[in-house]
Amino acid sequence: MNEVYGNTALEMVTALRIRRTETLASLVRKELERMIVSGELRAGDRLNESALADRLGVSRGPIREACRGLEQSRLVEVVVNRGTFVRQISLQDALDIYDVRSALFGVAGETLAARITPPQLATLSGLVEAMARAADDIDAYYPLNVDYHAKLVEFSGNARLVTTYRSLAQELHLFRRQGLVSEGSMAVSNREHRAILEALAQRDAARASTLMREHILAGKKRLLKLTESERAGAASPAPDSQRRRKRLVAGT
Amino acid sequence: MNEVYGNTALEMVTALRIRRTETLASLVRKELERMIVSGELRAGDRLNESALADRLGVSRGPIREACRGLEQSRLVEVVVNRGTFVRQISLQDALDIYDVRSALFGVAGETLAARITPPQLATLSGLVEAMARAADDIDAYYPLNVDYHAKLVEFSGNARLVTTYRSLAQELHLFRRQGLVSEGSMAVSNREHRAILEALAQRDAARASTLMREHILAGKKRLLKLTESERAGAASPAPDSQRRRKRLVAGT
DNA sequence: GACCTGAAAACTGTTGACAGTTTTTGCGCC
């Protein structure tokens, strides 16, 4: 009848086509993940089960199942009888995650140095060059940067490391300050990327591990410095829409 | 009427008393976790939703929600239209987990050395002494050992590290060979525990980190050696009940 | 006996409804 019904019908068709490989709950989980990571849902927002069910054209069952999955991967928090909320990440949480992530990245380096293949080296090299070309165009740089890090972990061949790392990276997306990459740091960062690549090419496990660990810790330090200078002096970047609650998923 | 109903009634009372703090789904999740870690449910077993629902005195909804949570923490695997199965961990998986765990343990050491308090040192010291007294009584030694490791991570104060580490440790419980601690290794292991304790007492972050990382890697090496000698020579410890499937949860 | 085949049984995926709790709303009172 109206646009809403049009949308859900379309999505249902898609869902049905995919079925037999994916369950509704897992499709919903992916969609919610996307909404959270993309910022469509913000930290603190409540996930209204009925509203989501209407919006996605399914019943509440799959929605609830999806939420339990998200709870376990720490993207949401469930409060009994009150609902599930997109998690709020404190600065301390973010710093803690950086520490864990840096250790994981270190393992990736150690493992990878011993087994990296020429095609993998070529892929990584391509990404570093692309980042160099991106210069200080942050919109071009950022996805390349994410991809480079992801590839380093994936190429390690340690499946459990990959999932753990991904989960932490995703959780970090909940942190409110997206602008953690300042322009000046991109050149510095890519210099580190290149050094990592060299260590890997030489199969120097110890060096690759150290460099990779420190690369993440450098990110942590940047974040720390940023928040400190922010707290000390200038007004925070976007102080306007601070406590804009009530932006639940309800209305279409 | 019969014993089964008696059980479920009792459990329901317990559940109702706890309510308002916990949801049925989370209670079920904990129960399933216990069953899996304790070995009551074995790797490969299918979790029959209806049977579990009857057994625990709840409907299938909470069971399904619990399973989605377990799926995310990698204790079970869900196959569409076929059910959820207790995960099977291969030797390679176990080795991969050891690598990740060792890195996490290293972070714990580094963080903890800088912030450990006298009472915490006392607690850890107590555990090391208790383990020494346990000598080669494995039933006394094992839980102390688990506790010692857990405390080292908890005392680090990094919440995310704690949950990640716990999840990995739990997953490792799925690995079929429980006898990964041979008698001779207990003395060696406790010597390492004591060395870690000393490094922490001296607030030597680098040393504590290295020792703790290597402590876990030593466990990995023991496992590796064990499986190699097993493969090479003697028959495996318990070759009888190998493919004993069909031990689903159904019958009471 | 081994092997298809098709009906029956068992089980998972999903839904809609009901019960109990939390939040909102409307109203009198200060």
Add this chain to the structure above:
DNA sequence: GGCGCAAAAACTGTCAACAGTTTTCAGGTC
């Protein structure tokens, strides 16, 4: 206008039933 307070609305927790898929099994065939 601000403040309790009770009724109503909104929402979560749980369940039982239905639909569709997978597995089992009996019967026929070679």
